[in-house]
Amino acid sequence: METPVNKPKQLRIALRNCGMLDPENIAESIVRDAYQALGKVLKEYSPQECINILKQSGLRGRGGAGFPTGLKWEIASKSKSDQKYVVCNADEGDPGAFMDRSILEGDPHSVLEAMAICGYCIGADKGLIYIRAEYPLAIKRLKIAISQAMEWGLLGKNILGSGFNFEIKLCYGAGAFVCGEETALIHSMEGKRGEPTNKPPFPATSGFMKKPTNVNNVETFANIAPIILKGPEWFSSIGTKNSKGTKVFALAGKINHVGLIEVPMGTSLREIIYEIGGGIKENKKFKAVQTGGPSGGCLTEKHLDTPIDYENLIAAGSMMGSGGMIVMDENDCMVSVAKFYLDFIVGESCGKCTPCRVGNKRLYEILERITQGKGVMKDLDKLKNLSYIIKDTALCGLGQTSPNPVFSTLENFYDEYYEHVVEKKCRAGHCKNLFHYVINEELCVGCAACKRCCPVHAITGEKRKPHYIDSNICIRCNECIEKCSFDAISIQLEPKILV
Amino acid sequence: MVPKLICDDEMADVHAPATSDKDSLKVTIKLSVEKINAINRICASYDNDPEELISVLHETQNTLGYLPAEVQEIIAHNLKISAAHVYGVVTFYSYFTMVPKGDHPISVCMGTACYVRGAEKILDELKKELNINIGETTPDQRFSISCLRCVGACGLAPVMMVGEKVYGRVSPNDVRKILEEYREDNCEECKPTQQL
């Protein structure tokens, strides 16, 4: 597991215990204040008082949209029903983010405790954790943590003699990104296909088994106990005007120190990349950071000094998402990055509504054409128009945000699109159809080593005479460059007219 | 519809609620009695509760390796839901598979972190080495390739897994070496079964 890179600049609230204790031994968690907040809430506060503390703290959901947590709990608490549910969304689907996994593996009790507090506040006695099947260790640790907490009387019936009951059960995901969306998640927990439904009704009024359900993200829950123990003023003193507290980011990609970091809201990208992350790998040139996963966008050089919070990221054409930060350097082709995300979306679209199911496929095809050097200028307009249509008409959050990578790369890297389309050139040297293997006639001695190794017989030439590569046949496998002892073969980015 | 389940070695008649005799339908199930019993046990351990379908499928796949149509029919029958419902769920989630995977299922992470660190090249190399495509199994049933979306080990990107074992910072050159570990003569796991 990654250990968070420990550098000043950072402040650990959600990750406070990760790596500090043995998660399979509840006693160690208790020494570090686990279940203190639950005890305090049960003893000293009414549900509404506790909700007020959260509202005052300014905590917002860490799962994506940033909805105020206190308000969400209040709505659920006011729904009238004989049965309510607390759901923890641990379906961490954003590829490149793994903070939820680290919290569940490193400090499971912080989540269990907060779910119980939530249950007390909204009037629920059942909690469900929807966790990805791809996280076997987290599942194992959660099971151990739940059974230990039951043994210690911190979960189950009559918790700490207060008369409050709360039990927690695990539900497993099965590899569908859209199940992170809360209505889809609820359907999946009911044993159905994880297809989203229109909101309203919101889960807070009609969720799991049509009962009021409060869904929060793992990291959101991990922030609850410290807020109760240290007070809402402490929490709201950290961060920016509208985004309080800290955020965990998963630094990955072309950066020297990869791993989890937790920084106060409002920290700039420059601080994160260069001070905490140690700069770009191999001293290459920084190109972009992708935040918010497949629903997010790219931040570029001009955003390096923007304080990161919910509002600023949206203004910059991206979003917080779950906090994945993928750093890209000059060798990454932005058209291909957009294509990569669309490929992801096409694979993960549940297929329920047409704009997302068909529209994204068309977006993908256009991008594919462009990366193959077959794009025309009209494609760029098409991309944009279609993106707007999908955004405005898709049913759920997945479709509504799916064109974001296209918008954001078109906006920030129009040049690269232009080069692909007009000059048939990929400056990053990534798009296979837009670069060529050529043999330098002066260096080639005609040893035929390359000819023998070429898997598709793209190389021709007579013994001891300069050889030639037919670009139309070549599949860019790179085999010949490695075989040539005379450095006669090189990659040419400049376009060559294909016949 | 009255599905009559007939298994290979022995007739195992699983009774289904009869709706209309006219539509009675015979489904031949090519499964051993032990397997049918195992599936029944799993369903029963979840009280044959249709809401537990996904957990039942997880456990069945863990036991049998995959979820072919026959298996889905038995589950549908036990949980008193339509086979179409079960099929719909199985095909919706990428974790479930209807074809058997290789003895050593290989998964390549195609999450963003792995993608920018060259996962595509790893995948190309694997396809070339094994001569199969994504979602396919080698004719000798040893290997199969699939893609995953982030296993949460992004710091080690690019990541590939063989069975449960995770390989991090894989370069295309490592691929052959890794596969070598699992070839017949070298593979620790396979040796005992070969001697049987």
Ligand SMILES: Cc1cc2nc3c(=O)[nH]c(=O)nc-3n(C[C@H](O)[C@H](O)[C@H](O)COP(=O)(O)O)c2cc1C
């Ligand atoms: C396509 C899609 C995927 C999502 N994936 C996740 C996820 O993996 N984890 C998560 O916590 N929230 C995810 N969300 C957000 C949830 O719908 C929901 O807003 C969140 O769990 C609420 O918790 P919070 O208020 O604590 O943020 C996703 C939303 C959409 C539209």
Ligand code: SF4
């Ligand atoms: S937007 Fe996409 S994922 Fe959402 S409901 Fe429509 S098809 Fe399904």
Ligand code: SF4
């Ligand atoms: S291997 Fe190099 S030197 Fe030999 S024929 Fe090919 S290009 Fe020429």
Ligand code: SF4
């Ligand atoms: S890159 Fe591969 S396919 Fe192309 S010429 Fe060289 S060996 Fe042949």
Ligand code: FES
């Ligand atoms: S992107 Fe590959 S492990 Fe996360």
